[in-house]
Amino acid sequence: MKIRALALLLILILTSCTSQKNSKEFITATSGRYLFNANEVLEIYFDEDIMLAKWRGNDAIELLKVNDSSFYMKALNERMLFVGNPKMHIELAAKTKHDGILYHFKKMEEGTKTPNEYFKEKEYDKALAGFLSIQKADSLNPNIRERRINSWGYEYRRKQEFDAATEVFKINIALYPRSSNVYDSMGDTYLSKKDTINAVIYYKKALAINPENRNANKAYQRLTAE
Structure with missing residues (x-):
């Protein structure tokens, strides 16, 4: 619990030094549905420039902006990196708990479903x-x-x-x-x-x-x- 609290404190410090405004291009590129696993979706959307997520029946989970391309999701206790190449996807920031595994959530094509x-x-x-x-x-x-x-x-x-x-x-x-x-x-x-x-x-x-x-x-x- 102490490690998690320290990690959250560090993220809050970083966010305080980062502009909270997101560009229109970034909002357009990142908004959408991501395949969280083979049969589950994580949806990213914005409300007045604030990044929100819908996940497992929960609406309006706010993500804290760490920098221009990464956001912290408290519900997952993960920092999510939005990567535009080769196609838009989310990667979870590396940490010991992941045991070297790279978690990668691809953006779903419009109209596709689980x-x-x-x-x-x-x-x-x-x-x-x-x-x-x-x-x-x-x-x-x-x-x-x-x-x-x-x-x-x-x-x-x-x-x-x-x-x-x-x-x-x-x-x-x-x-x-x-x-x-x-x-x-x-x-x-x-x-x-x-x-x-x-x-x-x-x-x-x-x-x-x-x-x-x-x-x-x-x-x-x-x-x-x-």
Whole structure:
């Protein structure tokens, strides 16, 4: 905590020696959406020459200007460097905590969205393509963990938003076609929709991969015995 307080004090001293006015060119160049990670956005905008950020549902996070190209974001405890070449992007200033890793957030092209954003707008095919693209680039990316996506689908199911839940499990099946669990989850969702025909189909697929899947086996036996 003392190190963080000293770092903040140093930044405040530097900001006091820096002009707080940003050029129109800088405002135009830096305003926009940056890919914070494969499925999350950090938006930079200005209000009366003050740089603000939208991040993780929080609006109007003010960034302290350190110099003409770097700003401190308290919510992250990071100094962000705005770099214009070869294309506008944000780099986090190096520090011990980063362990030598360079964090780089590229500016998104206008109109592009994250997979989650496509999903929220019910552009399900684009959402699926986005998740597959993440997997292709990095199969270990935490945004595409099977359990994480399954939990997301069950959140919709608990809210009885069964169509959305079905679309989430379609994504998980596409990402993990050899997992018994993803088919079992789809079967559960169809059963919640009272679509027993499709429920049986997906429980059967789950059992074809793993005959020891107890949930799928129990549901399949009960539905086919009726």
